[in-house]
Structure formats: C-alpha cells, structure tokens
Amino acid sequence: MRIELVKRPRHSVLFSALSPFVALGLTILAGAIMFALLGKNPVVGLYSYFIEPLTETWSLHELAIKAAPLILIATGLCVCYLSNNWNIGAEGQFITGAILGSLLPVIFPGFTGPLVLPIMILLAMIGGAAYAGIPAVLKMRFGTNEILTSLMLVYVAQLFNDWLVRGPWRNPEGFSFPGTVTFHADALLPEILPASGRANIGIVFALVAAIVVWFILARTLKGFEVRVLGQSPRAGRFAGFSPRSMTLFAFLVSGALAGLAGITEVSGAVQALNEKLSVGYGFTAIIVAFLGRLNPLGVIVAGFVLALTYLGGEAAQISLQISDKTARVFQGMLLFFVLASDTLIHYRVRIVRGAGEANRA
Amino acid sequence: MTKVFGSLVANDRVDLSIAKGEIHALLGENGAGKSTFVKMLFGSLEPNAGTIRWKGEAQAITSPSMARQLGIGMVFQHFSLFEALTAAENIALALDRSTPIAQIAESARKLSRDYGLPLDPHSLVGDLSVGERQRIEIIRCLLQKPELIILDEPTSVLTPQEADKLFETLERLRDEGKSILYISHRLEEVKRLCDRATVLRHGKVVDHCNPRDETAASLARMMVGEEVQAVSRPDHAGGDGEALLDIRGLSRPAATPFSVPLRNIDLSVRAGQVIGIAGVAGNGQGEFFEAVSGEVRQPEAGAVRIRGTDAGQLSISARRKLGAGFVPEERLGHGAAPGLPLSQNLLLSRHATDSRTYLGPLGTVRYGALTAGARRIVQEMDVRKSGEDPEAAALSGGNLQKFIIGRELDRRPAVMVVNQPTWGVDAGAAARIRQSLIELARSGSAVLVISQDLDELFEMSDAIAVMHNGTLSSPVPIAEATYESVGLLMGGAEPGHKATAHAEGL
Numbered sequence: 001m002r003i004e005l006v007k008r009p010r011h012s013v014l015f016s017a018l019s020p021f022v023a024l025g026l027t028i029l030a031g032a033i034m035f036a037l038l039g040k041n042p043v044v045g046l047y048s049y050f051i052e053p054l055t056e057t058w059s060l061h062e063l064a065i066k067a068a069p070l071i072l073i074a075t076g077l078c079v080c081y082l083s084n085n086w087n088i089g090a091e092g093q094f095i096t097g098a099i100l101g102s103l104l105p106v107i108f109p110g111f112t113g114p115l116v117l118p119i120m121i122l123l124a125m126i127g128g129a130a131y132a133g134i135p136a137v138l139k140m141r142f143g144t145n146e147i148l149t150s151l152m153l154v155y156v157a158q159l160f161n162d163w164l165v166r167g168p169w170r171n172p173e174g175f176s177f178p179g180t181v182t183f184h185a186d187a188l189l190p191e192i193l194p195a196s197g198r199a200n201i202g203i204v205f206a207l208v209a210a211i212v213v214w215f216i217l218a219r220t221l222k223g224f225e226v227r228v229l230g231q232s233p234r235a236g237r238f239a240g241f242s243p244r245s246m247t248l249f250a251f252l253v254s255g256a257l258a259g260l261a262g263i264t265e266v267s268g269a270v271q272a273l274n275e276k277l278s279v280g281y282g283f284t285a286i287i288v289a290f291l292g293r294l295n296p297l298g299v300i301v302a303g304f305v306l307a308l309t310y311l312g313g314e315a316a317q318i319s320l321q322i323s324d325k326t327a328r329v330f331q332g333m334l335l336f337f338v339l340a341s342d343t344l345i346h347y348r349v350r351i352v353r354g355a356g357e358a359n360r361a
Numbered sequence: 362m363t364k365v366f367g368s369l370v371a372n373d374r375v376d377l378s379i380a381k382g383e384i385h386a387l388l389g390e391n392g393a394g395k396s397t398f399v400k401m402l403f404g405s406l407e408p409n410a411g412t413i414r415w416k417g418e419a420q421a422i423t424s425p426s427m428a429r430q431l432g433i434g435m436v437f438q439h440f441s442l443f444e445a446l447t448a449a450e451n452i453a454l455a456l457d458r459s460t461p462i463a464q465i466a467e468s469a470r471k472l473s474r475d476y477g478l479p480l481d482p483h484s485l486v487g488d489l490s491v492g493e494r495q496r497i498e499i500i501r502c503l504l505q506k507p508e509l510i511i512l513d514e515p516t517s518v519l520t521p522q523e524a525d526k527l528f529e530t531l532e533r534l535r536d537e538g539k540s541i542l543y544i545s546h547r548l549e550e551v552k553r554l555c556d557r558a559t560v561l562r563h564g565k566v567v568d569h570c571n572p573r574d575e576t577a578a579s580l581a582r583m584m585v586g587e588e589v590q591a592v593s594r595p596d597h598a599g600g601d602g603e604a605l606l607d608i609r610g611l612s613r614p615a616a617t618p619f620s621v622p623l624r625n626i627d628l629s630v631r632a633g634q635v636i637g638i639a640g641v642a643g644n645g646q647g648e649f650f651e652a653v654s655g656e657v658r659q660p661e662a663g664a665v666r667i668r669g670t671d672a673g674q675l676s677i678s679a680r681r682k683l684g685a686g687f688v689p690e691e692r693l694g695h696g697a698a699p700g701l702p703l704s705q706n707l708l709l710s711r712h713a714t715d716s717r718t719y720l721g722p723l724g725t726v727r728y729g730a731l732t733a734g735a736r737r738i739v740q741e742m743d744v745r746k747s748g749e750d751p752e753a754a755a756l757s758g759g760n761l762q763k764f765i766i767g768r769e770l771d772r773r774p775a776v777m778v779v780n781q782p783t784w785g786v787d788a789g790a791a792a793r794i795r796q797s798l799i800e801l802a803r804s805g806s807a808v809l810v811i812s813q814d815l816d817e818l819f820e821m822s823d824a825i826a827v828m829h830n831g832t833l834s835s836p837v838p839i840a841e842a843t844y845e846s847v848g849l850l851m852g853g854a855e856p857g858h859k860a861t862a863h864a865e866g867l
Contacts, residue, residue, distance in 0.1 A: 219725050220723065220726060221708075224712075232694045232698045232699060235696070238689060
C-alpha cells in the first residue's frame with residue numbers, strides 16, 4: 001500500500017480564501033489538546049493565550065509593538081517568495097539593520113537634532129539591504145542556494161552583534177551587563193498615544209510599507225514581473241524580464257524592510273542595542289508571510305495573529321505556569337496547518353493498494 | 362478499457378484486437394487518448410475498467426516489467442537514453458539480467474545487421490543523431506524478444522529517408538510473425554504500412570477499418586470528425602520585397618555539453634515572404650530561436666538585423682519594439698505563464714510595445730484594457746475556452762496556441778518568427794494558424810517558420826531552408842523543393858549532393 005498526492009484538476013477558490021482560517025481553527029483545536037495533555041484546563045488556557053491579551057489597553061500597545069517588525073519583514077518576504085527567491089535570513093538582515101542604525105546614537109551620542117532619526121532609519125535600511133545582497137549576489141554569480149547562504153548569515157550576524165554589545169560597544173556605565181548606552185531622546189521613535197501605552201510609530205511604518213508593497217505587487221508592471229518570474233522563469237525571460245536582476249531586487253527590498261524592522265525594535269521598544277535583540281522575528285515572519293497568503297494585506301492580519309502568540313506565551317507563563325516556549329509550539333502548528341491546507345487544496349490524497357508503477361511512462 | 366483522469370475521460374470503453382503478424386495502426390489527433398491507451402497496455406497506467414487478454418488469457422498488467430515478461434515491448438516517442446553512456450551500456454541498463462556488456466554489444470551488433478539497423482554499440486549516445494538513437498531503442502526492445510511491439514509516433518523525429526528504413530524493418534518484423542501496434546497521426550504512412558487501423562477521437566473508438574481501403578481525406582474525417590479546411594497560399598506577388606529580417610554570420614557556442622552550437626548562419630526574410638526552416642528536432646532550432654528573438658544576445662550587433670536596424674545586442678523587448686513578434690515552441694511555461702489568466706498573458710509579450718495601451722502612470726497595469734484586448738484576440742482567432750478569463754493552463758493545447766499566435770498577430774508585426782506553430786495542435790486549429798500566418802506575410806510582413814513537420818512547411822512556405830547540426834542551408838524555392846531533396850538535407854547531405862550518392866549514416 002502506498003499514499004499518493006494526486007493533483008486536483010482545479011482548486012477551489014473558496015477554500016483558498018478559507019485556508020488561513022481553517023489552519024487557525026485546527027491550531028486552536030490542537031492547542032486545546034496540548035493544554036489538556038499538560039493537565040491544564042483547555043478553555044482557561046486558550047482564553048489566557050488568545051483573549052486575555054486583547055482585553056487591556058496596555059497589552060494592545062504591546063501587540064502593536066510586536067506586530068510591527070513581523071509585518072515589515074513579512075511584507076518584504078512576500079516579494080521574495082512570490083518571485084521564487086527563498087530568503088530565510090531575514091533575522092540576520094534585521095540584526096544588521098539594527099546594528100548599522102544604532103551607529104549614530106552609540107558612536108556619536110553628541111550628534112542630536114531632528115536629523116538623527118531619519119539618518120538612523122536610512123542606515124538601517126541600507127544595512128539590511130546590503131546584508132541581503134550577499135546571498136543574492138552569490139546566487140547570481142555562482143548559483144549558490146540562497147536558502148543555505150541566507151540562513152547561515154543569520155548566525156554570523158547574531159554572533160557579531162553579541163560580540164559588539166559585550167565588547168567595543170558595551171555601555172561603560174552598564175555594570176558590565178552586555179548592551180550599549182540607552183539612546184538619547186532624539187534617537188527614539190515617537191510614541192503614538194503616550195498616555196495609554198508605549199506603542200510607537202513603527203506600526204505606522206509597517207502598515208504603510210504593507211499597503212505600498214501591496215499596490216506595487218497587485219497593480220503595477222513590476223508586480224507582474226515578480227509574479228511571472230516566480231511562476232515560470234522561462235516565460236519571464238520571454239517577456240524580457242531578467243531573473244537575475246529580480247533576485248537582487250527581491251533581496252534588496254526584503255533586506256531593507258527587515259533592516260527597518262530592526263531599527264524600529266531597537267529605537268522603539270528596547271531603546272538600546274543588546275544581546276537579546278534576536279527573538280526570532282525574522283523566522284516568525286516566514287509564518288506570517290505564508291499565513292497572509294503572500295499578500296501584504298493578508299500579512300497585516302497575520303502579523304497581529306502571530307504577535308498575539310508572543311503575548312499569549314507570556315500571559316500563559318504567568319497565569320498557567322507553563323513555559324513560554326509554548327508560543328513557539330503554536331507558531332509551528334500554525335505554519336504546519338497552513339502548509340497542509342494549501343497542499344490539500346491543490347492535491348487530494350489517494351491510497352493505492354498493490355505495487356503498480358502508476359503514472360510513470 | 363476505460364481511464365479517467367479527474368473529470369476527463371481519456372479512454373471511454375476502447376476495444377481493440379491485434380492479430381499475430383499484423384501491423385495495427387492506432388490513429389488519432391493529439392489528445393485523442395492514444396498514449397493513455399498504450400500506457401495501460403504497457404502497465405505504466407492502471408485502467409479504471411476493462412480487461413486485457415493476452416493470447417486468450419485475461420491478464421492484469423501492473424508494471425512495465427510484467428509487460429516485458431509477457432512479451433510486450435515498447436519504443437517510446439521520447440527516448441529514455443543517457444547521453445554520456447554508450448549504446449551498449451544504455452541497452453544493458455534496461456535489461457534486468459547481469460549480462461556482460463561485451464555479450465550485449467555482440468547481440469546488439471548481430472540484431473542491427475539482421476534487421477538493417479546500422480548501429481555501432483560502442484558509440485556515445487550524445488554523439489548520435491535522433492534516428493540512430495531510435496535504433497538503440499528498437500534494438501533494446503528487440504533484444505527482449507517481444508511478440509508485440511508498440512511504437513509511439515516513431516517517425517515524428519525522423520527524416521523521410523530514415524522513416525523509409527524504419528518501415529522496411531517493421532515489415533520484416535511482421536513477416537516474422539510479430540505483431541506491431543503503430544501509433545501515429547500521419548495518414549500517408551498508416552495507409553502505406555498498416556493492415557488494420559483503429560481510429561480514436563476524444564477517447565472513444567470511432568471506427569475500425571482497413572487503411573488501404575480509405576483515402577487520406579476519409580481517415581482525416583474520422584480522426585477530426587469534420588472536414589478540415591484546406592490552407593490556401595496565394596501567389597507571392599513581388600519577388601523582391603525589402604529584407605525585414607536579416608541574419609548574417611550568426612554563430613553561437615554551445616551553452617551546455619549537449620546543446621548544439623550555431624555555425625555561421627545567413628538568412629534573409631523579405632516582406633511578403635514565408636520562409637520555412639526544416640530539420641530534425643535537436644539540430645539547433647531552439648538555440649537559433651533564442652538568438653533571433655533576443656532571449657540570448659549576440660556579441661556582434663550586425664548578426665541579426667530587424668527592419669534595417671542592427672539588433673544583435675538588443676533585448677527581446679527592444680527587438681519587439683522594432684516590429685518583431687515571436688512565438689516559441691513550448692506553449693506552457695515559455696510562451697505563456699500557466700498560472701496567469703489570458704489577459705495577463707497578453708501583457709507578457711506586449712508590455713514594451715503597447716505600453717501606452719496597457720500601462721498607466723507609475724507603471725500601473727490597465728486591467729480593463731488587457732481584458733478587452735484578450736477578448737478581441739479570442740474572438741479573432743476563435744479560441745475556445747471555459748469562463749471569461751481562464752488561466753492559460755486551463756486551455757487545450759490548440760486553443761492556447763491560437764491565443765499565443767493571435768497575441769502577436771494582433772499587433773501586425775513586421776517580422777514574425779514562429780517555432781513549431783502547430784505542434785500538438787488539432788487539424789482544424791492548425792489550418793487556421795497556418796492560414797493566418799500566410800495572410801500576415803501577404804499583407805507585407807516577413808514570416809519565418811521553424812518546424813519539424815514537412816507537410817506543414819510545404820503547405821506554407823515560399824522557400825525552405827534546412828537546419829542540420831547548427832548550420833542552415835540556403836533556402837530552396839518551393840517550386841524546386843521536393844520531400845526527397847529536403848529530406849536529404851535534413852539527414853546532413855551537402856547541398857547539391859546526388860540522392861544516389863547519399864550513404865546511410867555509418
């Protein structure tokens with residue numbers, strides 16, 4: 001007996017639209033089972049995970065802070081994945097952007113004024129884009145696999161950041177804790193509603209970036225080029241588009257957005273560069289991109305859902321005394337169910353008895 | 362036999378019987394279900410219903426190796442040979458036993474002598490012509506001592522002379538009492554070779570007949586189900602139009618070890634003219650198309666001139682802007698993106714030339730204009746489709762080809778280059794495509810058609826050139842060209858060579 005995936009003659013448009021919700025439903029169901037196995041009340045568990053963080057204003061602010069980098073990075077990843085360029089190293093580009101963006105307040109703390117923040121943002125985007133450019137150029141010149149190179153560069157960036165905040169950039173008045181000086185006021189992102197919580201303008205950047213990229217992808221020739229080259233590179237070449245320039249374009253865009261996310265995190269939420277910068281936004285954003293169906297508007301929604309799993313993890317740790325690693329479990333299940341539903345939309349499962357060499361010429 | 366794929370009934374209760382010592386033709390257009398049927402017979406597809414009786418006994422053939430054990434051999438249309446291995450090594454790979462290579466080479470040599478299939482077992486497959494490769498497949502099949510041999514479109518890759526050789530071999534096998542199932546859509550060769558024929562249309566048996574009692578026209582009617590419109594080629598008025606496409610000394614090194622280098626190709630296509638390029642597949646036609654279209658650029662700007670402008674270093678978009686239109690061989694994945702709707706596939710080849718119509722400010726796409734344009738092309742070329750704007754992959758091969766050709770005709774290109782215009786297209790659609798290309802030429806454009814189908818080229822062209830091993834012969838005016846002369850050039854004879862002096866490949 002053998003299990004086969006058989007391509008469906010046509011896929012249902014309805015289920016394509018529903019698949020993220022089906023995946024979310026299945027994740028919640030599997031989460032309830034997980035809570036039950038841990039000996040916790042599933043209803044209480046799910047409540048503290050998914051509802052409680054939404055009941056208080058300050059935690060809505062936290063949600064926006066967590067969603068902003070996810071949406072920024074995932075928006076860039078949409079461009080990459082739609083054009084068939086598999087950038088897995090957004091976490092590294094996020095860190096590089098944060099490091100380069102921190103250059104000004106850390107090395108030149110005396111330089112203040114309204115220009116500081118725009119320059120920091122620009123440097124961060126350049127840093128992220130340049131770091132993403134490495135796997136892109138390697139792919140263009142030598143045909144290396146960008147999945148491996150971009151992923152390996154993440155560890156390089158993480159270790160470099162670690163060395164930087166423990167060594168040359170360490171705050172001399174920081175009691176030997178790793179981390180730079182706290183940024184001065186001109187180097188901090190303004191808060192949106194300072195009265196009710198600490199959410200900053202980063203979420204506005206994220207929403208604007210998502211909408212602009214959505215417009216480019218959906219309505220312009222550049223977006224058409226992205227989709228054609230992603231689906232069938234040969235037809236793209238016939239159209240006069242270049243797969244090599246597209247690789248560079250996609251990596252630069254997603255690197256720049258990941259760099260922007262990095263500086264948003266550092267100069268908004270943390271207010272200093274430290275060794276705990278990398279909490280996996282760059283990897284979680286991959287789930288956000290797929291849950292959002294590689295559509296930046298969908299990414300906005302998906303970004304808030306995944307941000308919720310971070311908050312829920314913290315809440316569950318307090319109220320249920322379970323490890324906040326459950327957040328990772330939820331994220332993993334979500335990705336699994338999204339990919340499984342997408343596969344089942346395009347294929348159906350067939351069980352074949354006997355040992356026929358079917359479908360082979 | 363019945364086979365269903367999803368909602369498509371590929372074979373609907375097909376009955377067929379093959380006697381000992383007969384050549385039985387399975388006739389049908391592309392997509393009629395011929396390949397599906399033989400795959401079930403050879404055990405590589407599992408039927409949904411029906412029985413196979415082999416020498417009177419019902420058999421469930423579950424795998425190709427079981428088919429071989431029963432005595433059924435098959436020669437596929439697309440060869441499964443390793444180019445880096447020798448002929449004998451390739452044969453050894455297919456045999457289940459551990460016979461020494463030397464012994465295999467010896468029996469292969471003996472068979473090739475006996476059946477007049479010249480072949481050196483120690484030659485590398487990569488160096489062999491398509492006809493020679495087919496001989497390896499046939500010998501590999503014969504070594505397994507089959508009683509029924511299935512040949513899937515065997516002549517589609519052969520020159521007329523090579524095909525004649527193959528027919529002699531097949532007649533000899535029949536006289537020895539072997540049965541042959543011969544799959545084809547070429548009516549003349551079926552009439553000449555086969556004792557009985559079964560005609561398939563849309564997965565159903567239309568008729569069983571004796572092809573010798575039928576005319577080509579009556580067989581065609583059975584295959585297609587209606588009269589096929591004949592293509593008319595009005596005389597080409599002015600002999601010396603302006604050379605709109607001029608190729609001078611075009612050379613291109615081989616991009617991969619097994620692709621063909623182009624050697625010093627010269628060709629002019631004048632306004633009003635249809636020039637055909639004949640040749641066996643894999644002699645550099647694909648490489649030539651890429652070079653002319655600009656998917657691959659040339660180092661010398663003058664190698665390709667379009668309407669008097671040096672275009673060798675220009676991109677495909679820039680060449681289109683000079684007035685050229687291109688249709689590649691592969692429809693899905695090259696000429697069209699399978700997952701995109703027709704309207705967006707229109708943008709694929711027209712975004713540079715018709716940017717005023719289809720693009721707005723900031724590079725935005727005018728979807729309304731695209732939909733209207735696609736609708737116009739669909740109407741003009743009679744493209745049959747389901748739904749308003751289906752994905753390219755949802756169209757049948759013939760209808761998608763009509764759309765892709767129509768997409769270029771719609772802007773009345775001054776130079777039109779088409780690779781395999783009707784490959785895998787049903788007869789009705791093929792006639793329409795050929796007629797529209799002739800009309801384009803007669804309205805003052807230069808049309809270059811690359812094809813492996815000699816009938817098609819003789820029907821359309823004003824002159825025929827032959828591509829062989831990356832070189833191009835000078836075009837022969839259609840009035841002077843014959844199947845024999847073109848066939849000899851396809852086999853690699855020097856122009857001006859006498860037919861009698863032509864020796865077989867080895």
